[in-house]
Amino acid sequence: xxxxxxxxxxxxxxxxxxxxxxxxxxxxxxxxxxxxxxxxxxxxxxxxxxxxxxxxxxxxxxxxxxxxxxxxxxxxxxxxxxxxxxxxxxxxxxxxxxxxxxxxxxxxxxxxxxxxxxxxxxxxxxxxxxxxxxxxxxxxxxxxxxxxxxxxxxxxxxxxxxxxxxxxxxxxxxxxxxxxxxxxxxxxxxxxxxxxxxxxxxxxxxxxxxxxxxxxxxxxxxxxxxxx
Amino acid sequence: xxxxxxxxxxxxxxxxxxxxxxxxxxxxxxxxxxxxxxxxxxxxxxxxxxxxxxxxxxxxxxxxxxxxxxxxxxxxxxxxxxxxxxxxxxxxxxxxxxxxxxxxxxxxxxxxxxxxxxxxxxxxxxxxxxxxxxxxxxxxxxxxxxxxxxxxxxxxxxxxxxxxxxxxxxxxxxxxxxxxxxxxxxxxxxxxxxxxxxxxxxxxxxxxxxxxxxxxxxxxxxxxxxxxxxxxxxxxxxxxxxxxxxxxxxxxxxxxxxxxxxxxxxxxxxxx
Numbered sequence: 001x002x003x004x005x006x007x008x009x010x011x012x013x014x015x016x017x018x019x020x021x022x023x024x025x026x027x028x029x030x031x032x033x034x035x036x037x038x039x040x041x042x043x044x045x046x047x048x049x050x051x052x053x054x055x056x057x058x059x060x061x062x063x064x065x066x067x068x069x070x071x072x073x074x075x076x077x078x079x080x081x082x083x084x085x086x087x088x089x090x091x092x093x094x095x096x097x098x099x100x101x102x103x104x105x106x107x108x109x110x111x112x113x114x115x116x117x118x119x120x121x122x123x124x125x126x127x128x129x130x131x132x133x134x135x136x137x138x139x140x141x142x143x144x145x146x147x148x149x150x151x152x153x154x155x156x157x158x159x160x161x162x163x164x165x166x167x168x169x170x171x172x173x174x175x176x177x178x179x180x181x182x183x184x185x186x187x188x189x190x191x192x193x194x195x196x197x198x199x200x201x202x203x204x205x206x207x208x209x210x211x212x213x214x215x216x217x218x219x220x221x222x223x224x225x226x227x228x
Numbered sequence: 229x230x231x232x233x234x235x236x237x238x239x240x241x242x243x244x245x246x247x248x249x250x251x252x253x254x255x256x257x258x259x260x261x262x263x264x265x266x267x268x269x270x271x272x273x274x275x276x277x278x279x280x281x282x283x284x285x286x287x288x289x290x291x292x293x294x295x296x297x298x299x300x301x302x303x304x305x306x307x308x309x310x311x312x313x314x315x316x317x318x319x320x321x322x323x324x325x326x327x328x329x330x331x332x333x334x335x336x337x338x339x340x341x342x343x344x345x346x347x348x349x350x351x352x353x354x355x356x357x358x359x360x361x362x363x364x365x366x367x368x369x370x371x372x373x374x375x376x377x378x379x380x381x382x383x384x385x386x387x388x389x390x391x392x393x394x395x396x397x398x399x400x401x402x403x404x405x406x407x408x409x410x411x412x413x414x415x416x417x418x419x420x421x422x423x424x425x426x427x428x429x430x431x432x433x434x435x436x437x438x439x440x441x442x443x444x445x446x447x448x449x450x451x452x453x454x455x456x457x458x459x460x461x462x463x464x465x466x467x468x469x470x471x472x473x474x475x476x477x478x479x480x481x482x483x484x485x486x487x488x489x490x491x492x493x494x495x496x497x498x499x500x
Contacts, residue, residue, distance in 0.1 A: 055460040092409045148356050149411035149432035150451070171410035192411075192451035193460060201314045201452060 025072055027065045030058050031101055039109035043209045045198045053104070056193055060096030060172070067093055095172035099152055099187060106186050108215035118216035122185070122223040129164045139166050141207040144190045155186040155219070159226045183226050185219040287327075287338065287361060289320045292368035299373055302472040307456045315452055316364040323357035330354070338362050339437055346438050359433035363413060363446065366435075370445040372475035379476040383483050386492065390425040397427075398470055401447075404429050405466040411450040414466075416479070417441040418486045442486040444479045 033053055038046035067089040074082035108114035117123060117133055130136040136155070143166060144153035151170040158165060160181040167178050175184040188210060195206035292312060297305035327333055333354060336344060342362055345355035378384060378394055391397035397416075404414045408429045415428040417436045425444070428436055436443045447469055448454075454465040 051459055059460070088409065151410075192455060196452060196455045197459075200310055201318070 025069065027068075028061050028097060030054075030061050031104065033104050035107075035109050035112065040107055040114070040213045043213045044107070044195075048193075048195065048197050051197075052100075052189075052194060057097070057100040060093045060100065063089065064093035064097050091177075092172050095174045095177075098174050099172055099189070102184055102187050103189055105218045106188075106215055107210075107213050108217070110213065112215075113217050114213035114215055115211060116216060118220045120220050120224065121227065122216070122220040125164055125223065125227070136166070137211055140188065141204065143168050144188055144207050145204045147190055150191040153188050153190060154182075154184050156182040156184050157223055157226050159183050162227050183222065185222050186214065286324055287320055289317050290365050290368075292371075294373055299371060299473060302468045303371070304457050307453075310456065311448075311453060312364070312368070316361070319357045319360040319364065323354060323361055326354045326357060338365075342435070342437050356433045359435055362437070363433065363435050363448070366443060367413075367446050367448050369478050370447075370475055371469075371473040372477065375475045376470065376472040377476065379479060381480075382496075383476065383480050386425055386483070400427050402463070402466045402470065405447055405449055406462055408449050414447045414449055416444045416446075418444060418483065418490055420490050423490055423492055442482070442489065444482050444486070445474055447474075 030053070033049070036046075037049040037053070040046075040049060067086050071083060071086050071090065074080075074086065118126065123133075126133055126136050130139065140153050140155060147153065147168050147170070149170065151168055151173070152175075154165075154167045154169065154175045156165050156167060156175050157163070158179065158181045164185075165179075165182060167175060167182065169175060169178060175182045175187070188207065190203060190207075195203065199206040199209075292308070296308040296312065299308065333341065333345070338358065338361065341358045342355065345352040345358055347355070379387065384394065387394055387397050391400065401414060401416065404427050408414060408431075410431060412429060412431040413435065415430065415436055417426055417428050418424070419426050419441050426441075428441065430436070435446075447466065449462070454462065458465040458468075
């Protein structure tokens with residue numbers, strides 16, 4: 001457990017995405033979870049956490065690396081046609097890797113502070129912007145439930161305007177695709193794989209329960225860095 | 229088939245009804261009717277048009293053409309119960325709720341409703357529900373117990389003509405299912421303009437009716453379609469669909485109907 005935390009802290013320097021250089025080519029690797037698969041029960045089942053991390057996130061990492069390799073080869077040959085073809089694969093798999101890396105940090109077991117509301121500047125900013133935490137949660141749940149198909153619902157901060165925003169993105173589009181100045185504080189995965197085995201088609205129940213394991217500490221740290 | 233029933237717009241005469249009354253009132257006024265008559269007219273006016281009762285467009289939930297456990301072990305009863313009983317039913321109910329609020333959208337067949345609510349790329353809120361109702365009807369009918377295997381006769385010939393071989397088609401279809409990003413559907417369609425079969429990937433609720441292509445079979449690649457049975461293994465799901473579920477009978481019927489709209493060449497008239 002401690003070793004896992006160490007690895008995560010070290011990789012935080014590389015944005016937590018865990019990449020290493022090999023023959024001048026960057027490859028990304030699956031970051032470890034800072035908690036056990038079953039630690040988020042009963043809000044999110046261990047089965048889902050294991051599949052989500054070991055299968056889904058791993059697939060994004062693998063395919064991201066593959067696409068990057070193909071991109072490298074195509075750029076070297078000056079093959080713009082292939083480069084253009086790879087863009088959607090890069091956005092999808094790269095986005096998937098980014099989003100899920102943030103997601104694991106957005107969650108924490110209850111006994112490690114999961115669900116505890118934010119103190120400090122983020123808590124104040126939420127009350128100031130939305131009126132109260134309840135309003136923010138309600139807004140995010142509504143938008144998350146209304147999202148058609150697959151995507152994410154985000155709480156972000158505009159680092160230029162210093163304002164909080166609630167946004168949704170489709171598929172694996174990262175938050176920055178909705179605004180170059182947006183920095184994600186909290187993301188909730190509303191792809192069906194994130195909740196189906198446990199909540200079936202009742203996405204609103206998943207959204208209601210996930211707040212019990214949301215790691216506000218991490219969100220607060222990111223916010224404090226962007227809005228000192 | 230309840231889905232395709234047209235409802236005539238015979239009762240929503242509210243606004244136009246009352247304006248007609250006003251017009252006829254005005255003409256009567258110029259004729260100087262007696263006082264009693266005027267009172268009667270006024271009374272009718274104040275009561276308002278009688279036939280402004282609200283009409284609801286109702287689409288029904290169509291059952292799959294087989295029992296919910298008929299596709300075991302390839303698609304479990306549990307999946308059918310969730311997928312048809314909760315998701316598909318949910319789309320129907322939500323569509324009906326939306327249509328209750330919107331008078332302009334009833335009287336259409338499902339096909340027409342989809343095209344209208346798609347609104348040329350700027351979809352109305354009803355589009356998602358309408359299209360998903362249609363999509364799922366089509367999907368259940370694209371499968372059958374004891375499905376899979378291969379098509380025969382004309383359909384097989386057309387596939388071999390347009391894809392080189394059935395094996396190649398099967399490969400391309402499965403590849404499409406694996407490379408679809410996010411939620412969506414994989415279709416075998418008959419392209420009207422090119423007069424040939426093609427494989428199409430669509431996102432979320434979009435279907436080939438939008439592009440006026442004629443769908444022949446479909447595969448639901450939304451995660452809820454396979455997650456309970458296959459978890460994240462999309463490849464296994466797609467292969468099982470091809471090997472054990474796809475109804476080439478349904479495809480043949482659809483193909484035959486499609487040829488009423490698309491001329492695929494000289495008909496093969498058997499010589500006596």
